[in-house]
Amino acid sequence: MIKNLIFDFGDVFINLDKEGAMENALQLFKLKKFPDALFETNYRYECGLISTDEFLMFYQEKFPWLSRTDIIEAWNYILKDFPIHRLEFLQGLASNKAYKLILLSNTNVLHIDWIKNNVYFYNEFKNCFDFFYLSQEIQMRKPNTNIYEFVLNNSSSHPKETLFIDDTPENTLTASRLGIHVWNIDPINEDVTTLFTTKNQLF
Known part of the structure; x- marks a missing residue:
């Protein structure tokens, strides 16, 4: 589960x-x-x-x-829009409190500064998570194994009870080798808001 x-x-x-x-x-x-x-x-x-x-x-x-x-x-240049329906989906998850919510991102100070200045609801987004891990703050980066081990240990999460959603195959492959369930999302054809229909067998 x-x-x-x-x-x-x-x-x-x-x-x-x-x-x-x-x-x-x-x-x-x-x-x-x-x-x-x-x-x-x-x-x-x-x-x-x-x-x-x-x-x-x-x-x-x-x-x-x-x-x-x-x-x-x-x-x-890589950073584009943040559709509001994804925030609303996340806020629903946060309000239900059925799951521990964790962000794990390879990012950097310049990108986060841009997002803070251009995504007006960044703080609302961040506040939805129980744990918020940015690579430049924890000095580790996906797909290295140590970052997943750190997140699991630091958030007291068991791999078999954890689902990791990421668009990069290398990242989900490493996570899956640790026993974490994964969804290698296709950003062109899939949307995170369909989580419970796309991965319904896990819930």
């Missing part, structure tokens, strides 16, 4: 444009593909291992023709 629901943030609640963001960045940076050094820096930033200033300085040194604003706008 499911007692705990772990939700990803991007492409579960807030819509993302991953392909568009990559195309925009490649054009802006005048690259054909992203070098490993950029992925490594992004990874370190999402794990809270470097500050926003260090992150932006790295990109300005690599691409000196770009301003700080250019880099921030390119970084936040």
Whole structure:
């Protein structure tokens, strides 16, 4: 029986444009593909291992023709709208108190700052959760096993009683190996608000 629901943030609640963001960045940076050094820096930033200033300085040194604003706008290009019906669904879950609600997101300070400034109900959203884990705050990142073990232990959740909803196959695969039930949601054709019909066999 499911007692705990772990939700990803991007492409579960807030819509993302991953392909568009990559195309925009490649054009802006005048690259054909992203070098490993950029992925490594992004990874370190999402794990809270470097500050926003260090992150932006790295990109300005690599691409000196770009301003700080250019880099921030390119970084936040991925973030789109947050449909209100998803908040309402979450608020219903929170008011019913039938499940422990947990957010687990790979994110960073710049993205959260953008969301705070552009999603007027961010605090209402955050307050729905019993536990709210952002990668840069806990210095761990999906799909590494340790982040799931941390969440389970810290929230006193048993894997067999837990369902994890995430749009990235690598993330749900690692969780499933720990015995957690998963829904690898398709953000194009599925919506988190159909949870109880899509995964009705678990409830």
